[in-house]
Amino acid sequence: xxxxxxxIIVDATKEVFEQMAFLEVLEEGEFENEAPISExxxxxxxxxxxxxxxxxxxxxxxxxxxxxxxxxxxxxxxILASNILGLDxxxxxxxxxxxxxxxxxxxxxxxxxxxxxxxxxxxxxxSVPKVGMVDNEDDxxxxxxxxxxxxxxxxxxxxxxxxxxxxxxF
Amino acid sequence: MPLRLLVVDDSSIIxxxxxxxxxxxxTSIGEIxxxxxxxxxxxxxxxxxxDLILTDINMDDMGGIxxxxxxxxxxxxxxxxxxxxxxxxxxxxxxxxxETGAVGYIKKPFTPEQIRDTxxxxxxxxxx
Numbered sequence: 001x002x003x004x005x006x007x008i009i010v011d012a013t014k015e016v017f018e019q020m021a022f023l024e025v026l027e028e029g030e031f032e033n034e035a036p037i038s039e040x041x042x043x044x045x046x047x048x049x050x051x052x053x054x055x056x057x058x059x060x061x062x063x064x065x066x067x068x069x070x071x072x073x074x075x076x077x078x079i080l081a082s083n084i085l086g087l088d089x090x091x092x093x094x095x096x097x098x099x100x101x102x103x104x105x106x107x108x109x110x111x112x113x114x115x116x117x118x119x120x121x122x123x124x125x126x127s128v129p130k131v132g133m134v135d136n137e138d139d140x141x142x143x144x145x146x147x148x149x150x151x152x153x154x155x156x157x158x159x160x161x162x163x164x165x166x167x168x169x170f
Numbered sequence: 171m172p173l174r175l176l177v178v179d180d181s182s183i184i185x186x187x188x189x190x191x192x193x194x195x196x197t198s199i200g201e202i203x204x205x206x207x208x209x210x211x212x213x214x215x216x217x218x219x220x221d222l223i224l225t226d227i228n229m230d231d232m233g234g235i236x237x238x239x240x241x242x243x244x245x246x247x248x249x250x251x252x253x254x255x256x257x258x259x260x261x262x263x264x265x266x267x268x269e270t271g272a273v274g275y276i277k278k279p280f281t282p283e284q285i286r287d288t289x290x291x292x293x294x295x296x297x298x
Contacts, residue, residue, distance in 0.1 A: 019279040084183060086190055
């Protein structure tokens with residue numbers, strides 16, 4: 001897969017989580033005690049690891065077009081919202097603050113990715129990120145037009161995905 | 171004199187974060203108004219005195235670029251400095267925003283120090 005884009009996705013995701021939500025994010029390979037990614041039903045050891053439940057997707061269009069998606073568990077989404085707002089979890093408005101935080105995190109990660117990929121001054125239109133509930137990682141599968149990076153934050157899974165039919169142009 | 175601010179962003183989360191950060195890093199803050207887009211911002215500016223505008227770019231109804239143009243075209247408002255806070259970050263794009271009339275740019279995600287340094291440079295305030 002395109003290592004340049006992979007690194008850009010990693011850098012943009014980490015930048016947002018660390019600067020706005022004060023959360024350390026580790027790439028899958030950086031986990032100290034990595035739980036194996038498995039197609040099998042969760043074993044007892046991994047059963048308490050939350051699966052992704054909230055997904056936010058933004059579309060971009062310019063010289064190239066595609067989508068950027070970020071997904072995590074509801075638990076992590078609440079942590080994100082409370083950290084970004086500087087409030088305790090019981091002080092945030094659910095679901096409004098959580099949805100808005102998820103949307104804005106995707107917006108900022110996308111901006112970070114596209115700023116690094118586009119030429120100076122090159123215009124790119126971004127849609128307003130859409131937020132929805134999911135119950136699996138089926139949307140986050142790599143292929144020739146999609147790059148997926150898996151992270152861990154606070155023991156919870158984070159998935160960042162960029163889909164573009166012309167990935168090979170970078 | 172306390173600084174009167176207008177924060178324009180379609181994300182209530184970002185507005186709250188910016189306002190919280192401004193209160194942390196600036197020594198003298200007056201009234202802070204909020205708007206979700208350029209239309210709301212112009213409505214506020216009709217009857218509210220503001221010393222500094224912080225605005226996003228991509229917003230529904232009226233985005234930041236049009237807001238900047240409208241403010242700069244209004245004799246009553248054109249002296250108000252405008253800082254852009256946006257996810258867009260390349261140098262040429264920032265230069266374009268400055269040409270339109272912005273006096274500063276802060277890229278999201280931002281640190282409190284970045285907010286402080288940009289605002290203080292514009293308003294000439296220190297945070298001792």
